[in-house]
Amino acid sequence: MKAGRALMQFSFIGQGPAGKAWLVTFTDLVCLMLTFFVMLYAMSDPDPKRFKALAESVPGQSAPRADGAERAEAAFTAEGLDRGRAIDLGYLGRVFESQLVGKPELVDVRLGRRGDALVVSLPGDLLFRPGSAELSAQGERALFILGGVAGNIGNALDVVGHADPTPTGNLWPSNWELSLARAQAVADSLRRSGYQREMTVRGHGDGRFAEVAPWAEEVERRQLARRVDLVIREHGSGR
Template structure:
């Protein structure tokens, strides 16, 4: 009787590549490099530019985006003009665009000094046309080194508060100082002083004027964001300020 023999089949597999781990390691290094580049980019991004950029994401509405953009371009400009007109009714108050202030600061004549005096308010439109800002000089709001509101600032804030009750704007209140270090038992740094001043402005708008506290966000930047170089006394006066930044926020 014939015998049947079965030959065992063995699969021939290639030997594992000892360098395969380098592919995964290279991917990991690439991801880490991307992560740290993003961290560096965000840390060096101007705060206002960061706000303006991400403000657009909250307004994205698909196929209706063009209509929203048209509203953003028109309404803030009109409201800013209405607010400027309202503030112009107040006595002994100089109102000018921030660009005029920067030009006047370089001229150094009598009109320029009046334009950058303590009783001054400056305004400007934001770059992406999604809002505007009002800049109030420190001498209009506070005594030197203090964070208690000056009574002469009350009518100004009350005028501004009338335009805040619609709820269509998110409002950033940012305090700023010049580069002279503060020497005070209450405030350990210029950043603390600038933040306390922003808080004082918000408290008056909310408590005394009835503005919605959910509309506000505060910032205290000390001397880190000057409008003009801190060289002469008039330039330092321009940099001591509180900014109210209005962002279109209909949601």
Template sequence: MSRKRRKPDDINPNSWMDTYADTITLLLTFFILLYSFSTTDNEKLKLIAAALKGQITGIPMKLEDVPDIEDEEKEQGIGEKSPYQILLEDIQEIIDKNGLTDTVKIREEDAGVVLQLSESILFDLGKADLKADSTPVLEVISGLIPAIENEIMVQGHTDNIPISSGTYKSNWELSTSRAVNVVKYFIETKGFDPTRFSATGYGEYRPLVDNATEENRAINRRVDILIVQQKEIVKE
């Protein structure tokens, strides 16, 4: 007995939609995997998600319906500034307002925020006594200290030229004495808690740049005031 041929009318005209839906689902999975391994532009992600969802359901989708990744990141605290980034910006603003941009350099290290003061601001060459005109700079820095509870480390540095002064036998001693005198200013003149401060001299052994030129040596002759990153920043 011969088999009957299926009439064209018996074929479901929408059967191709099953294959189409499967293909689109696979594409959606592919794009999700791509996003999980990379950072995608927010606007592009919205367009992709909207387009894919619209194709699968057959219903146009508004971009507003796509979750805003930036909002989600804010809710999770992603991209927020750390207390030390805020502190860094606040200090820079104060330094700029007082016209000390060329006098006090600010940098961020793993240990905390560093205020870098060149030798010429604080001391005469080869000496450790604070100059009279160093007071305005130290006054500005003193104004920052009450707003924080962190330990403050004052670090003295020199260039690699052996000292010829009779008062100090080495750059170790000169750099240490300079750091001590800065700490004494904060404690004795400004009345800050001495348990928060420490003084260290590194001599020529922690240069910022090589000592090949006089300009570079002047950069290395400095005092660093390190606000140690260990306690929560307390703002008034």
């Protein structure tokens, strides 16, 4: 009985931590084999045709150019967007930001999130002359650039005009008519720039003036209030 008990104890001891020491040796062997194959590949001369076929089989990858030159790295571009579906607003915001860089026409354009929407605010002074709903040449250029991005997305788009409380004089019965006419002018320009989906065009007049930078000076608040917003929704447009 004592010999049997001793044999049983010996078996249990062999299955403890000391019995797994072989894993260290096995791991070393795997690492050495991996290093060997990496060095073997590094010293090899791969077949360009087979490598090209392999590279093209990977989604989202492109094969190297035949002349050996590096391809330009695509960042956030309008051409990379999917026209058929709504785009994530975070990604879309970065696309619009990339379009603003180095373009004097868009230096005063502001981007921001408002609930479930991305808002591109176009200052009225950028687009129109005071009291006018006719787009300036600078405004047309700015909308041409932004329309190239908007035309490549499937998100629903609202064009919303705003005004300050300053009386419009004899040209417009009220600030609401002026803000609506400006929003319609922006929508028409986006159409000419290639945007083909449905748009909702609205005018708010000076109805949202109380929400505009209440901490700022009155002159600055009025300047910020005169604007047209492109409100890009999370969901897709009708068509």
